[in-house]
Structures are given as structure tokens and as C-alpha cells.
Amino acid sequence: MSEKQELTLKKGQMLKMFGRMVLPDTIFYFGGFYAVNLFYKLSTGNKVEFLYPFTLALFFYLIWMGIKAYGFYHFYSKVPSMVGNAGIQKVLFENEKAYLARAFQVLHGKYRKELTVRDIKEEEKRRFLSSWIHMMKTPVTVNDLILERMETKKILPEEAIRDIQAENKRLYKNLDMVLGLQRLEEFSKDYMPEAFDLTEFIRTIINENRRQFIYGNVFPKLTAPEGKTMILSDRKWNRHMVEQILSNAVKYSYQIQNEEEKEEKTEVQTAGQDEMNELQLKHVEETEDDEEPQKQAKNIYITITPKKQRVILTIQDEGIGIPSYDMGRIFEPFFTGENGRKQKNASGIGLYFCKEISEMLGCMLQVDSVEHKGTRVTIAYLQAGTLAER
Numbered sequence: 249m250s251e252k253q254e255l256t257l258k259k260g261q262m263l264k265m266f267g268r269m270v271l272p273d274t275i276f277y278f279g280g281f282y283a284v285n286l287f288y289k290l291s292t293g294n295k296v297e298f299l300y301p302f303t304l305a306l307f308f309y310l311i312w313m314g315i316k317a318y319g320f321y322h323f324y325s326k327v328p329s330m331v332g333n334a335g336i337q338k339v340l341f342e343n344e345k346a347y348l349a350r351a352f353q354v355l356h357g358k359y360r361k362e363l364t365v366r367d368i369k370e371e372e373k374r375r376f377l378s379s380w381i382h383m384m385k386t387p388v389t390v391n392d393l394i395l396e397r398m399e400t401k402k403i404l405p406e407e408a409i410r411d412i413q414a415e416n417k418r419l420y421k422n423l424d425m426v427l428g429l430q431r432l433e434e435f436s437k438d439y440m441p442e443a444f445d446l447t448e449f450i451r452t453i454i455n456e457n458r459r460q461f462i463y464g465n466v467f468p469k470l471t472a473p474e475g476k477t478m479i480l481s482d483r484k485w486n487r488h489m490v491e492q493i494l495s496n497a498v499k500y501s502y503q504i505q506n507e508e509e510k511e512e513k514t515e516v517q518t519a520g521q522d523e524m525n526e527l528q529l530k531h532v533e534e535t536e537d538d539e540e541p542q543k544q545a546k547n548i549y550i551t552i553t554p555k556k557q558r559v560i561l562t563i564q565d566e567g568i569g570i571p572s573y574d575m576g577r578i579f580e581p582f583f584t585g586e587n588g589r590k591q592k593n594a595s596g597i598g599l600y601f602c603k604e605i606s607e608m609l610g611c612m613l614q615v616d617s618v619e620h621k622g623t624r625v626t627i628a629y630l631q632a633g634t635l636a637e638r
Contacts, residue, residue, distance in 0.1 A: 570585065
């Protein structure tokens, strides 16, 4: 049964509702009429004519009830229509009915808005899971190829173990990201703000991700003031954001080769099954395995600058940059842009993830980029002690 059918009143139900509504008024009306006649009779001692005034009172009562019955029926017969069209304007309501009609409109609008937001979130979840599952397939495929090469003695077991560990680390990072996105919906339950030294925090992240910088032939250069630069934030969520930005800086530090060019090279170099397996492995592995060994090293400049009641963190790379026509959409979920379409394992959720975290943490996140010259990401944190000073 639809909502409209469920709200539609039968004639018997409507008559009972109307009767309950007018019963107090009816009792008061005729009770007052009888009280007036009785008081007049007792005070004057004269015989009082009852039939004529009662008939007159009944006549006006029926007119009054007719008007109320028409308004009652007119209003409640239109209530089911408000479910499908809260903005109905054909019926003019007055007094409390106007307020009730407006309440229906407000509730209906809120209900539709919540449904729309929920549908959008569900669609984003579905697209994200689809994209994430696709990302998970790449390390699994690479591990299979590594094991195949080890079984055919194309590589040593020690080398295979090292490569598998690297792919497992990539799997772990992807799993950590999907868990982080799921936890964003209940951010308040997992949010623990604290004061900590941003300089030491960045040094720790650089040290823990040194293999990524070395394999990517990209080297971080940290510039920070002497002493501590204390900020107020959440360590764990801030780590997710900064590591993602640094990962992007490494990934896009070099010109990305088009998939069409890769396919052409693969066709030219096919010379037997063993060579094909090796080419497939190179095609699937990520940037650090695909890069040419003779490429010139690039730098990532990380700068920490205290400014008024803020601490500014700037991460500047020397990479390929972002085209100007893609800049307006970089924070949209699943938007990969021109560079992302060339990058085989780009998911389009990295910057979206960072933007969501920055808004939850209450820090400003800004991205500026010039194509072929690099990208600069700026994060403005609240300086520790600022709230206490206020």
C-alpha cells in the first residue's frame, strides 16, 4: 500500500474525526444556550419561550457546522496529495490549517533532501568499492607473476620475497584507505585532537616512507624553523592526509607514459612466452618498477612556516603538474583527470579523501599547480595554544 492510499480517509473515518473535533464546541454551544434560558427564567420568574430561540440557535449552529465540515473535508481530502507534492498551492488554508500545511511542506522537503543525500552516498560507496576492488586486483596479479617467475627460476627466491613484500605493503595501504573512508562517516567517534610537533611528525613520516622515495628516485627536502612547531590536530587522520599527498607527489613526479605507447612497445618486443611474462609484469607493476633507471632525480620541498595563529605546511613537487581544465574537479570523488587516465592504478579518491579529512580536522587544504612544472599543496593547521589564548 502506498503512502497516499494509507493516508486517504474513508467517509466513516472522516465523519468520526469531524464528530470528535466539533463535540466540545457543540456541548459548549447548546450548554450555553440552556444556561442563558435557565438564568433568565430564574431571575425574572417569567415563563420563557424555548422552541423559537432553540430553533433559531439550531439554524445558526447548522450553518456554522456546515462551514466547518466543508473546510474539514476540503483540507483532509488534500492531505494525501501532500505526500507526492508538498508544494501544493491550489488550496488556500487559513489559521492552524495553514501552519499544518506548511509543516507538511517543511517535513516533506527535509525528507526528500535526506533521501537524496543518502542515495548520493550509496552511489559513491558503490563506485568506490568497484574502483577499490579493481585496485586490489593489480597487486594480486603481480604476486602471481612473481611466483611464476620464481618457479621458472627467472628470479631468485630472495628477490621474489622482497617484491611480494612490497606488493603486500601496497595492499595494506589500500586496505587502510578503504577503512579510513568507512570511518569518516563516524569521524566524531574516532577523533582525538592533541598538541604535537609538526616538524617531528613530518620527519617520522619521511623516515617511514623512505623506500617509496628511494624507489621513485624522488628526495624530500624539509625546511622548518628551529625548535618545535606545535599544532592541534589528530595524529592518525593527519597521517592519512599527509601520506596520501606525499604519495601523489612521488607518483606524479615524472612524465606518465600513455597506455597506447606502452601497448606499441609491448607489440614490438614480443619474442616468446618468457619475454611476454616479463613484459606483463612490468606493465602491471607501479611507478617505482616502471621508471627508467637513467631518469634524473626529482625533489619534493616540504616547508613548515608558523604564521599568526596558524602553522602552514607546504608540499611542493617538481612533477608533471595538473592541467588547468582539471583543477576545478580535483576534489571530486573518482575524478582522475588527464594524468589519472594515463596512470594505470589511479583511483580518483586520494585527493577526495584528503579534502574530507581536512574539513573534519578543521584545517585548510589548498592545491595549486602549473602543468609540466609541479604541484603545491598547502595545509593550514591551528597552532596549539590558540584556543587557550582566546
